[in-house]
Amino acid sequence: MTIKVIINGAAGRMGQEAVKAVSEDKQFTLVAATGRQDDLAAKIKETHAEVVVDLTNAHSVYTNSKIIIENNAHPVIGSTGLTPAQISELQAICAQKKLGGIIVPNFSIGAVLMMRYAKDAAKYFNHAEIIEMHHDGKLDAPSGTALKTAQLIEENKKNAFQQTEKELLPGSRGAVYETTHIHAVRLPGLVAHQMVIFGGHFETLTIKHDSIHRAAFMPGLVLACKKVNALSTLFYGLEHLLD
Numbered sequence: 001m002t003i004k005v006i007i008n009g010a011a012g013r014m015g016q017e018a019v020k021a022v023s024e025d026k027q028f029t030l031v032a033a034t035g036r037q038d039d040l041a042a043k044i045k046e047t048h049a050e051v052v053v054d055l056t057n058a059h060s061v062y063t064n065s066k067i068i069i070e071n072n073a074h075p076v077i078g079s080t081g082l083t084p085a086q087i088s089e090l091q092a093i094c095a096q097k098k099l100g101g102i103i104v105p106n107f108s109i110g111a112v113l114m115m116r117y118a119k120d121a122a123k124y125f126n127h128a129e130i131i132e133m134h135h136d137g138k139l140d141a142p143s144g145t146a147l148k149t150a151q152l153i154e155e156n157k158k159n160a161f162q163q164t165e166k167e168l169l170p171g172s173r174g175a176v177y178e179t180t181h182i183h184a185v186r187l188p189g190l191v192a193h194q195m196v197i198f199g200g201h202f203e204t205l206t207i208k209h210d211s212i213h214r215a216a217f218m219p220g221l222v223l224a225c226k227k228v229n230a231l232s233t234l235f236y237g238l239e240h241l242l243d
């Protein structure tokens with residue numbers, strides 16, 4: 001028995017890689033590759049899809065997630081841009097239905113490890129800033145990964161980071177999540193990159209991760225599609241499936 005999978009946003013940059021990865025894995029049957037023109041609810045019903053991967057954009061991810069959940073397919077949400085309130089709402093609906101799913105702001109295993117190491121380093125440093133860099137087609141900023149890294153740093157730091165600067169040009173110091181600054185760069189030529197820089201007493205620690213091709217996201221995506229039907233609620237982050 002194979003797992004029936006739909007890739008939504010299949011014609012996009014990530015979608016095309018996902019179609020390839022799922023089609024090449026013998027544990028899956030790709031039952032549909034959908035896009036903006038398709039009725040996603042009808043496709044799920046028609047194909048009896050068990051897992052739907054959403055790789056669309058920040059504008060449509062919330063609506064798509066609801067459609068997937070309402071039609072009792074396991075969501076694997078790769079699109080970024082869901083707000084914390086939307087994530088909580090989707091988690092409540094999944095809990096009520098006892099439906100397993102996962103929201104994955106970053107499918108790259110290296111990026112998940114970067115977040116894990118940053119979380120640990122936050123306990124030992126009193127200053128940290130995040131620089132994330134993505135291709136110019138990315139619609140949302142900061143990236144879901146940068147936001148999640150900032151959340152982990154804030155949860156684990158022992159002391160409040162100092163905020164003493166005066167901005168001569170508004171925005172010069174980037175966005176601030178609680179006390180962690182996030183700088184977002186958007187340029188053609190980039191794929192997905194992040195640095196977390198910790199400042200200490202006459203030393204810095206830089207944790208850096210680069211995805212140099214979208215194929216880097218596929219092992220994590222395949223893992224999520226294989227494990228999602230064993231979950232009974234909606235998780236946030238690939239780390240829940242790694243160990």
Ligand SMILES: NC(=O)c1ccc[n+]([C@@H]2O[C@H](COP(=O)([O-])OP(=O)(O)OC[C@H]3O[C@@H](n4cnc5c(N)ncnc54)[C@H](OP(=O)(O)O)[C@@H]3O)[C@@H](O)[C@H]2O)c1
Pocket residue numbers: 008009010011012013014015034035036037055056057058060077078079080081104105106107108137138139217
């Ligand atoms: N989780 C991760 O590891 C990871 C990694 C990279 C990117 N991402 C995220 O994945 C998403 C896709 O990225 P991308 O670079 O592949 O974007 P993209 O190239 O713009 O592809 C998005 C695709 O979704 C389609 N689409 C838009 N609205 C839709 C809707 N309502 N229903 C169905 N399809 C729809 C688009 O069609 P049109 O061309 O007609 O608009 C396009 O084919 C983004 O949110 C990005 O931030 C996640």
